[in-house]
Amino acid sequence: MIKMKIVQPLDYLKQIVQIDTTNPPGNELPLAETLKNLLDSVGIPNTLLIHGENRANLIAELVGNKNTDKVLGLSGHMDVVPIGDKVWKYPPFSAHEADGKLYGRGTSDMKGGLVALLYAMIQIKQENISFSGKIKFLMTFGEEIGATGAKELVRLGHMDDVSALVIAEPTNNEIYTAEKGVLWLEVKTYGEIAHGSQPESGVNAIEHMYYLLRGIQEEFKMDVQEDELLGKPTLNISLIDGGVNTNVVPDTCRLQIDIRTIPSQSHQDIISELHKLFKTIQCKVPNLLYDMKIINELPSLKTPSSDSFVQFFQKEAEDFFKSERRLRGIPVYTDGAVLKKTDSTIPVVIFGPGDLSKAHETNEHIEIGAFHRSISFFKQIIKNYLK
Known part of the structure; x- marks a missing residue:
């Protein structure tokens, strides 16, 4: 099988940061179409779900070569918050690289995490890595105001087969299993x-x-x-x-x-x-x-520390990063509160590159090294959970 050459992860992140998806109004459709084009180019099946004017969810699925009922859900939102009134060090949608960081609105929250999940999935596909079950990547609109895209995915039943969910919100690559x-x-x-x-x-x-x-x-x-x-x-x-x-x-x-x-x-x-x-x-x-x-x-969200997926994720993180990774709680809400559903026992882990304290700030940025490490880590999670 010929491995198709695609744009490097950092260069692709720069491209999508330059697509303005400020919410309100959102305008996630152009970004969703850009993501779809990349998925199409590497042969990963995907579905674009248009919702109103310039709003859309995108779902990508990769089925393993061994049939099991395990489905690993990956999730990230495409919208970003407004840039605010303060003057930025660099134009907020320029995706400017400096001092080992990438600056721009959405770099941390959460286009960095979105691209990290995307490239982990692409590398699994391109390297023809054997796995069981299915990878299901849910890319949502409208998270910043009411998690509207996630609500639509749940309404349409797209979470019904998911066994465990990873959301790549900015956590400095620390593990969060609860949110207010x-x-x-x-x-x-x-x-x-x-x-x-x-x-x-x-x-x-x-x-x-x-x-x-x-x-x-x-x-x-x-x-x-x-x-x-x-x-x-x-x-x-x-x-x-x-x-x-x-x-x-x-x-x-x-x-x-x-x-x-x-x-x-x-x-x-x-x-x-x-x-x-x-x-x-x-x-x-x-x-x-x-x-x-x-x-x-x-609703608030909390996955018990005794959950087998949480314990698996914690061990994988400690092995990969060579340091202790204790479980934490996050004071903000994510799509996880909606995607989990109140009557569901699906374990949810929130983990991604980027610093939450910089997420909605002037001069938002992401550490480039942390971004690259998270791609490798997400790839390891997929391989070992679905082995």
Whole structure:
């Protein structure tokens, strides 16, 4: 079999960093088509799933020469966060190489991990390495806002045959087996508009939001036992706005809350407790009207340390990197929370090149050496799990 010469991994990473997939709006389709072209060129079967305007998931599958029911899922998202307002050292979509690093939006989160998984799969194919079962690579759109692409893959049944899942989010090549859930809530208060010179004629929605906000800060407690990997749950007041002008009594005010949860918590219980608190405040504040809705919700995720795939992955990492790799928890959400499904026992490991602390930052970058090492490691994982 003739081994087709393809572009080197680092050069390919540079190419896809230069494709702007900022979310919003996403525009992942051009990147998905670029990835598809490479997969087609090396003979790896794949399916492009277009979803709306310029959005798409891409699935690649490689079947081994021995038939088993083992399916190793690999996953990475194609979208990136906005570049922000600060000036970058290098243009954010230039994929500039300097001092052993590659700079650009998405290098760390997570086009570096995506390409590492892709080239591990390609090398398995090109080197004609024998394996059992199937490799299934899920490339998603919309992870940065609600994991929308992952939800679509689950809806269509593309996770139904997966035995274990590896997500190459930036972890500095450390092993993460747990992630916090997310519960984003929007609270609105409603008043009556009036001229600012006659506030007694209206009902001030901002003042009423103040009472709810003070109640959250002083009385709302999430008293749960700290998780050994994820720590404590958190609550952040992330946005507040209201009013139309200085001389007008505001008739609406809006508040958004970012709650990060741990596995022992119920999101419904949290919502119920907030409603209970707000209704108590309503009894004390005349004419206070509010409503509350969920704007984003994903469950927390935790694969037990006793899981056989987790133990396999940990041993492989320690053998490959020649150092201890303890299990960790990540405070953010990934596609894993959706792809796993709440009724599933699929083990999920989050592991990839790149530094999470640099992921959404100005001057985002990835260590080139870590990127190359992760390709070799992912290749080892595939070979040894599906041997």
